Amino acid sequence: MDYVDEETSQRSHENIDVVYNVTEDTFGDIYAERQPVVLRGLELGPCMERWTVDYLAENGGEKEVKIHVSQTPQMDFINKNFMYRSLPFCDLVKRASQDFQAEYFAEETEKYYLRALGDDPRKDKADIKTQFPALAEDITIPPFFSEEKFFSSVFRIASPGLQLWTHYDVMDNFLIQIRGRKRVVLFSPKSVNYLYMNGDKSEVLDIDNVDEEKYPLFKKAERFEVFLEPGDVLFIPALWFHNVISLDFGVAVNVFWKHLDDQMYDNKDTYGNKDPLPAGRAFQIADRAIKALEELPEEYRDFYARRLINRIENKAVISDENLI
Template sequence: MELKPADIVSSITKEEFINNYYKTQKPLLIKGFARQWEAGEKWNFDYIKEKAGEQIVPLYDSKPADANKSTSEPVVKMKFKEYINHIQSTPSDLRIFFYIITDRLPELLHNFTYPDLGMKFFKRLPTLFFGGSEAKVLMHYDVDLGDFIHVHFEGNKRILLFDQKQSPFLYKVPLSVHTIYEVDYENPDYEKFPALKYAQGYEIFMEHGDALYIPGAFWHFNRYLDAGFSLSLRALPTKPLQFVNMLYHVFVMRYTDKLMRKLLKKKWVDFKQYWAYKRTHKKLKAHLLKQTA
């Protein structure tokens, strides 16, 4: 894979952001972004344990979902404070996925300020994501195709980003928003997955308080290098074609896949993986022929 860093700034005006990143759909890392929040010092594990420690939270690991179970079924559940203590003291791949602040911890809404960058945020869904030092999130893009600001806290995180033009090289699974499960984006096997060599993307390292702008429909792979958590602030698609594409993803593609998974279980999952492998190599062959023509 050919990876390059995203642009990095310590501050940016709304006009600069809109013209240079939002309109061009280009990632941007804003260092120390959360330090400007009046309550920025509250974004840590101790505050979460104090305010929500007794809540029972569902936990997920880094393995692909069992084909015979619902994709939303957690590996285990435990008290929030016990989970945080666990990932702080022990290497772990356990994650909390899509913790909706407005439903579970609404007082946190007073501890940050939506960035004035020209994005129309969907304020119903500010969400938190937690992970231990061995946690990773498989390569995927979000089904709602929305742009979002991703703010990280407590430790370091590595993120890989690819735009949709790179899909032919990433082994995209049909009727899904993820790639083949077997692909290891930390140690790519170019013999088994040769198309990966031609993928061009971004590699970003985040520290406490950093904010990353991720354009809509960008592929992203997340790896927690230390125990930490992140806040995502989403903006839904506004252009007509993007909105229609979002509706297709959410209401047609996703439910078709769920139905087939329910009916065929592992056979459907295995078929899609095989289909992705064959289709990618067919596109790779066409790409190489075009280069040599």
């Protein structure tokens, strides 16, 4: 049920649905809804018992991984308040599981975040089977999409308290939480105009204490919230914004797969966050349209810009309830 918080007038929702013991058949109906859902009680394999810090360190080995190192819990991609560094996987796991570091890059309370990448991130997608074969055997990916649609599988390891900025991905996603609890706040794709986007990321970092003068429209965004427990699988449909806080030392694997036909996606995209090709073309054309309008005096530019917006609204926007 939707409700509006009287004090903040933030449009809000109760927690998103939790569905138990989903099978390939019953997932079909859930998938068609294109809403985030927590799948609980799925068989995820021995990772649920085995993936202790010691086991991960031993079986993940000394492979170098590129990590985010942050002195503040709230990472800011746009203003880069963190550093990129490398560590052997086994050391990263040990450090991320501790609140204080004996060895550190900047300070003893620094936090770590791993978003695993392919061996050559410009060419290869992350795939735990290739990069961490010994650990990949321990996890059963819910077999609810066809293998040809598979895009990547990504280790996500985080220090307690670390917050990842609000962003969207262009692939469908199962976020499989293996260790630690996590708060995920989601915003509907229809709220895009209220999130102050910069590329695929929102400029609003502190989503719980929003600067209303700077971001007056943010309160109109449709906000969903869920607390994941170990063993939960969150289905995040493509284009749904998500912001994640690891409440404990967190180990997760997320699996991206293609919702659209293959030719819609940029085959140079190794992260799963490049807009579908027709959307990319539309942005380029829009930039050209803006440039063309700049040739006009202000009065005319304003008039024709309004006509252009109106044409796009009338022809391409399915529901205008969230237009500014």
